[in-house]
Structures are given as C-alpha cells and as structure tokens.
Amino acid sequence: MPGAANIVAMKKIVQQLRFEAGINRVKVSQAAADLQQFCMQNAQQDPLLTGMSSSNNPFRPQKVCSFL
Amino acid sequence: MSQDPLEGCRISAGKKSAVSLGKALHPPNLLVVVEGTCGACVAASPVSAPEGSCSYNVAHHHLCVCVRVCMAWQGLQKGETLASLKQESENLRRKLEEERGKLTDVELHQVAEKVETVAALSIKTRRVLKGHGNKVLSMDWCKDKRRLVSSSQDGKVIVWDAFTLNKEHGITLPCTWVMACAYAPSGCAVACGGLDNKCSVVPLSLDRNENVTAKKKSVAMHTNYVSGCSFTNSDMQLLTSSGDGTCALWDVESGQLLQSFHGHTADVLSLDLAPSETGNTFVSGGCDMKANVWDMRSGQNIQSFDNHQSDINCVKYYPSGDAFASASDDATCRFYDLRADREVAVYQKDSIIFGASSVDFSLSGRLLFAGYNDYTINVWDVLKGTRVSVLFGHENRVSRVRVSPDGTALCSASWDNTLRVSRT
Numbered sequence: 001m002p003g004a005a006n007i008v009a010m011k012k013i014v015q016q017l018r019f020e021a022g023i024n025r026v027k028v029s030q031a032a033a034d035l036q037q038f039c040m041q042n043a044q045q046d047p048l049l050t051g052m053s054s055s056n057n058p059f060r061p062q063k064v065c066s067f068l
Numbered sequence: 069m070s071q072d073p074l075e076g077c078r079i080s081a082g083k084k085s086a087v088s089l090g091k092a093l094h095p096p097n098l099l100v101v102v103e104g105t106c107g108a109c110v111a112a113s114p115v116s117a118p119e120g121s122c123s124y125n126v127a128h129h130h131l132c133v134c135v136r137v138c139m140a141w142q143g144l145q146k147g148e149t150l151a152s153l154k155q156e157s158e159n160l161r162r163k164l165e166e167e168r169g170k171l172t173d174v175e176l177h178q179v180a181e182k183v184e185t186v187a188a189l190s191i192k193t194r195r196v197l198k199g200h201g202n203k204v205l206s207m208d209w210c211k212d213k214r215r216l217v218s219s220s221q222d223g224k225v226i227v228w229d230a231f232t233l234n235k236e237h238g239i240t241l242p243c244t245w246v247m248a249c250a251y252a253p254s255g256c257a258v259a260c261g262g263l264d265n266k267c268s269v270v271p272l273s274l275d276r277n278e279n280v281t282a283k284k285k286s287v288a289m290h291t292n293y294v295s296g297c298s299f300t301n302s303d304m305q306l307l308t309s310s311g312d313g314t315c316a317l318w319d320v321e322s323g324q325l326l327q328s329f330h331g332h333t334a335d336v337l338s339l340d341l342a343p344s345e346t347g348n349t350f351v352s353g354g355c356d357m358k359a360n361v362w363d364m365r366s367g368q369n370i371q372s373f374d375n376h377q378s379d380i381n382c383v384k385y386y387p388s389g390d391a392f393a394s395a396s397d398d399a400t401c402r403f404y405d406l407r408a409d410r411e412v413a414v415y416q417k418d419s420i421i422f423g424a425s426s427v428d429f430s431l432s433g434r435l436l437f438a439g440y441n442d443y444t445i446n447v448w449d450v451l452k453g454t455r456v457s458v459l460f461g462h463e464n465r466v467s468r469v470r471v472s473p474d475g476t477a478l479c480s481a482s483w484d485n486t487l488r489v490s491r492t
Contacts (some may be wrong), residue, residue, distance in 0.1 A: 006154065009153065014153055014160065016331070017157055018160060018371075019368075021163050021167065022249060025168065026408055027169055028410070029174045029179065032180070032405070034299050035388070035412075035450075036198070038388045038432070038433055039432050039451060041432075042387070042431060042432035043432045046430050047475050048471065048475060048478065049431075049492065051189075057489045060163070
C-alpha cells in the first residue's frame with residue numbers, strides 16, 4: 001500500500017496542527033513586558049552586564065606575590 | 069486518538085522473529101511500520117507489514133529495530149483523501165498564523181524603547197585553555213562554576229579546572245567528532261557522544277591514577293550521530309538529540325529508552341532543557357529549520373517555530389523559561405516567546421553573513437552571546453535587538469558559547485583547538 005504511509009503521515013501532521021492551533025496565547029505586549037521585567041529585576045546580579053569588582057571575581061588577573 | 073503503545077521500544081531479533089503483540093494491541097486495522105538498521109550492514113529500510121499481520125522475518129543477527137506502532141488506522145474517514153488532508157493542513161497553518169498575528173499588538177523592541185541602553189562592556193579573555201589536538205566542538209560548565217568539560221574532533225574529552233588551567237581528566241573515545249558533551253549536575257560524571265551514534269556516561273574519579281575511560285558506559289543508542297546531550301535534573305536521566313531526526317530520554321543506570329520525541333524531518337542539531345522551575349519541557353532545533361518545544365513526559369510536540377531560513381545550530385532557553393533563542397546558518401539569531409507563541413526578535417546585521425553556531429544568555433537574560441563561523445562572538449541586547457559588542461580572539465569558527473552557572477564568565481570553544489574564558 002504505497003499511499004498508506006503518506007496518509008498516515010498527513011494525518012499526523014493535521015492532528016499536530018490542530019493541537020497547536022488550540023493552545024492559549026498571550027498578547028505580545030504582555031509577554032514583552034514580562035521579559036523586560038525579568039531583565040530589570042536581575043540586572044544588578046548579572047556580572048557580565050554590570051561588571052563586578054576585582055576582589056570577588058575568581059578570574060581576576062593574578063597579582064604577583066612578593067616576599068616581605 | 070490511540071496512543072503508540074510500543075513507540076520507541078527496541079527488540080533484538082535473531083534469525084526469524086515475530087512481533088507478538090497482545091490481542092488488545094492488535095486490532096484488525098493496525099499498520100505497523102518496522103524500521104531499523106541491521107547490525108551487519110547499515111542500510112536502514114522501512115518494512116511495512118500487511119494489514120492485520122504483525123510478523124516479520126529478519127535475516128541478520130543482532131538486528132536492532134525500533135517498532136513504531138502507528139496510530140490505529142481506521143482507514144480513510146468518509147470523504148477524506150490525501151488531497152483533502154493537505155488542504156486541511158494548509159488551512160490549519162493559515163489559522164495558526166492568523167491567531168499568532170492577532171496578538172501581535174506591539175514589537176519587543178518598541179516595548180523596550182524606554183529601557184536604558186546597556187553600558188559599554190569590557191569583556192576580555194582571561195584564560196586560554198590549550199590542550200586539544202583538533203577542533204573543539206562542544207563544552208559545558210560544571211555546577212561548581214570552575215570546572216568545565218570539552219570535547220573535540222580528535223575523539224578526546226577533557227575536564228578542566230578553568231581557574232588553574234589544570235587538566236583534571238582526559239577521556240579517549242573510539243570515534244572522532246565528539247559533538248556533544250555535558251557535565252552531570254552532581255559534578256561526578258560527564259556524558260559525551262558523537263559519530264559513534266552513542267552517548268556514553270563516564271564517572272569521574274578523584275583518584276588521578278584511575279583510568280576513567282575504562283569506566284565509560286554507553287547509555288544512548290541512536291541510528292545516526294549524536295549532536296547534543298544534557299542531563300535532566302539528576303544524574304539519572306539523559307536527554308539526547310541526534311542526526312537521525314529524533315530526541316530521546318534515557319535512564320542512565322539501565323540504558324533504557326524512557327521516551328522518544330519524533331517530529332523533526334531532518335537532523336536535530338541541538339537541545340536545551342527548560343530551567344527547572346518551569347516544568348518538564350525542552351526545546352530542540354535542527355536541519356529542518358524548525359525549533360520544537362516538547363513535553364518530556366508525554367513526548368508530545370507542544371509548540372513549533374519555523375522562522376529560520378536555514379539549519380538551526382543551537383537553541384537555548386531564556387533564564388525565566390518563558391522564552392528561548394536560536395542560532396542559525398542563515399546568519400541570524402532569533403528570540404521566541406513561548407506564551408505569545410511567536411518569534412519576537414531577530415538579531416541580524418547586513419555585515420554579518422556567516423552562520424551563527426551557538427547562543428547563550430547572561431544571567432539576567434539582557435545579553436545574548438552568539439558565536440559565529442566568522443570567528444567572532446557578537447553580544448546582542450536581547451530587549452532592544454541591537455548589537456552591544458563584538459568579542460575577537462579566536463582564530464577559527466566559534467563552535468560553542470556558554471555562560472558560567474554564576475554568570476561571571478563566558479567560555480567559548482572553537483575550531484582553533486582552544487577554549488577561551490572571558491569576563492568583564
């Protein structure tokens with residue numbers, strides 16, 4: 001049955017599309033506002049964004065030790 | 069709609085074998101498609117059994133097949149033809165576009181106009197990890213924020229201490245092109261895989277003298293190369309993506325396939341798990357230019373995005389779990405919001421013509437680091453859609469970029485055989 005596999009595949013695609021068409025969506029303005037809020041809330045804790053002081057960064061350039 | 073009771077189950081067959089399905093699974097109109105590769109030759113050929121029968125002959129030893137019981141096929145519904153189904157699928161696609169369009173009342177960058185621009189970044193390379201003999205294809209950070217694992221085309225997997233540049237472990241795989249590697253959440257093991265079509269888990273020993281390669285254990289078996297792997301919340305489960313077009317969830321201890329994810333129509337190149345607070349989903353991207361979001365428990369494809377115009381090389385969730393980004397050979401990176409179910413930003417420039425291979429977000433999600441085939445890393449302002457900075461240094465394609473778990477550093481792996489750790 002050469003056509004059978006095509007029909008089965010097609011049915012699966014249609015079922016998947018029906019499923020996807022039925023999901024709940026929010027407005028982009030709402031979604032964008034939430035994304036922005038998340039960024040703002042966490043901005044201060046983002047070392048690559050705001051930089052961090054050398055003293056507590058483990059990747060700081062090595063200081064040379066000298067004998068006293 | 070019937071379930072697929074045997075989807076993804078594996079049967080090893082001897083010379084002649086019959087698939088014996090219980091009577092409950094064997095209604096008269098069941099279409100069984102048997103596909104798999106012979107252990108002796110690697111030609112995969114689907115064999116369909118005639119309606120009503122479920123037995124097949126296998127002529128080779130060690131034939132490992134994946135029996136997929138397709139949905140109970142009642143035959144065509146009245147009036148249904150292949151043409152009418154095609155028409156329906158086109159109508160549904162149009163409807164999907166309409167639904168998504170209705171909710172597009174504003175663009176992300178418009179909402180972000182009032183936000184302060186990102187201050188100039190001064191991210192510099194602080195460490196160069198040398199030691200691989202060939203292209204570094206992948207890397208992953210350990211949760212301890214200092215160790216990382218990297219894998220290379222030369223078949224070697226190295227575990228490094230990024231602070232001291234010490235190489236802590238070296239694992240040799242019997243294949244070249246180890247495209248995927250991942251650190252276990254506990255930090256006690258790593259997973260790696262590639263052209264061997266497998267993903268193996270290697271427990272790491274504190275004893276320097278112990279040969280870790282010997283303890284390597286094959287967990288995942290695909291019928292084509294393994295392109296990506298990731299542990300789930302524990303060391304016990306492993307998620308893999310493969311060139312065979314599927315993703316799969318495995319139990320590490322037994323090697324059993326727990327769930328398989330079908331839907332991509334070409335090689336799957338990347339996957340990423342949703343941050344743990346947001347539940348059991350993951351996103352995958354592949355050569356069919358689609359990014360799919362999956363439910364890990366049911367195997368269902370929940371959402372699908374097809375905005376890219378070429379292979380998707382990498383997908384990564386936004387830290388909140390409500391969105392994800394993708395990097396593609398079409399020289400763009402894109403940002404999708406899952407609740408709005410659409411693409412909300414495209415990161416592109418006329419001057420960027422080379423494919424993007426990898427993306428990762430900074431801790432707050434404001435910055436998107438993207439590695440490209442033109443040897444650079446572009447840093448994008450996620451909200452405004454503009455480029456903030458370009459990082460130079462690598463002498464060949466950047467294959468992977470990953471921000472450390474505490475957000476203090478960015479590690480980039482490259483075809484120039486090195487990894488670089490950068491920070492402000």
